[in-house]
Amino acid sequence: MKDQSVTLASDRAAAIDVKLIHHDMHVTNLGDRLFYRATQGFALCVLLLAFLLVLDLFRGSWEAIQTFGLKFLVGTTWDPVTHQFGTLPTIIGTLVKALIALLLAVPISIGSAVFITFYVPKWLRPMISYPIELLAGIPSIVFGLWGLFIMVPVIRALQIWLKANFGWFFLFDGPAVYGVGVLAGSVILAIMITPIITAISRDILLTVPRPQIEGMLALGATKWEAIWQVALPYARVGLFGAVILGLGRAIGETMAVTMVGGNSFDLIHSLFDPVHSMASQIASEFTEATYSLYVSSLIYVGLVLFGITILISLGAQFLIRRMSKGQVAVFE
């Protein structure tokens, strides 16, 4: 059932004779050479920018790194008065909110993408896709305001109900009446990352070749079986990439989470506890960081956030490579 005509992107790249371009450089005209140098310059600019950013993160956090070292990552006290800084609660806060957001968003996004691709007639597709893409463009602060005034009272009512009926479960054994906290933060993140995951998943699923699905249907499968057993596994690498993109946004999201996240530095015990994420912590405290170690510690938090993002990205790349051992559609 595998289509032999689909090749991996890396194979396609190898097939192009790169040497040909260099050989042509000596004989082609000035325009081509300038174009080559210009695009090379732009690429180098981007690389330089990334490099300088990382360098500046290290430079800014150097004082904190010297003072705390790696204990910073496991310290649970954030006390600007006694100059003690540790960021474990916010690391946990960030990761927990992002993961719960994924749990909520992924079924909805991929489900929507499947619906748009396989069930909606072609002429109707743009009309459904457009509002979803519009959601992706709404500024974070607007989400934050909407969350604080409209969503939080609803979450509060939900939390009170959960605590009254399922309070024995440790996740629901917390201050339900706050409204703001891990649950509120996760829900708003889920709402914010759904459009991205949906849009990319839809594009991925559109690249699944029709013959694959039609073949399955011809063998007697139902539409649901054809999608579940052929289309989704075929597209799994691209879908995974879409999810990782959503995760990246969830981890870095600042304004919306600051407004509904509860903003506390204590370790969380339940879904209802308030907690800072790393981004909201930096955004909240940076303007009034009145001494250099304080500023440096905040930049150190930024460095840790950057490190976590890189780790997730590398991990995702590794998993994608493992998953691509078979031949599948690749979204480049």
Next chain:
Amino acid sequence: MKANKLALAVAFAMLYAGAGTAMAGCPTKGVKELTGAGATFPYPLYSKMFSEYNKACGVKVNYQSIGSGGGIRQLQSQTVDFGASDGVMDDKQKSEAKGGNIIHVPTVAGAEAIIFNLPGIQSGKLKITPDVLADIYLKKINNWNDKRIAAINPGVKLPDVAIAVVHRSDGSGTTFIFTNYLSKVSSEWKSKVGSATSVNWPGDVGGKGNEGVANSVKQIPGAIGYVELAYAHQNKLPWAQLRNKAGKWMDPSLDGAAAAADQKDLPDNMEVVITDSSNPNAYPISGFTWLLIYENQRDPAKADAVAQLGWWMIHDGQKFATPLEYAPLKGAAVKKAEALLKKIKADNQIVLR
């Protein structure tokens, strides 16, 4: 001859008249632009003041409300002409200032209301003593029907509701004033938490900005929080009465803040936080906001401009304070502020005469 003498007399008269208007607080050495940065608490007032100053003197003052910490940092590296802060600079910050000694000139005072969310209890009907307030924020008192709260509120029906403590998630001068007050009235608070623009709170929810705290208290039943008076007024949030040092129960008000500022024992350098003031009409949680200016300036023209601006702000500028819900300086506070401005020197010469 006589006509010449008359012309000379008229010329001198005009010169003195011109000098007279310059003494109203406009720069005399031709500076047309000043830059400042710092505190967000007085920003609405400074915004109004600087626009009026522009009309009066033709001088453009560019103020960036990036927070007290940012203002202090900019002043330390001398990238702005003056800074503004809701908190007093500590020794370490002073030592990091490149231009030497910095004077703190108070411009206005403000009051902070303790707001709460208890349906059925109206504004001003709930009384809280200093030790009870500290213990609530220390998470030692956790329910509104605690007997200590009931003891100071006879006749008030207190519900069996958990107290949700709301504080600021961002660093702020408002927090500095509040924690300063708690440190003065509770030795346990002083040793466990301390006083700063940002502290390690014993618990509960952090809201972003005064508006975040006001909103959280409005939404969470059983919540308690601290906000600048203007926010309590505008959001119609009920506040508690606090007992001041003299034993009187006070509602938060501009008069209470002004009384707190008008103390008998104000230090000359005005680096005092006027919380828990001894004045019998004072509201306990009040605070100054300051302009931060280098005592020894490098540029005589700039020094003159900054000093004149400060002078104008503590005199003519004060009339804009009350409509915007800030307490104007009165009495001894103004005199001390004037004395501080007269210390500004450039090339070893006092600038204001």
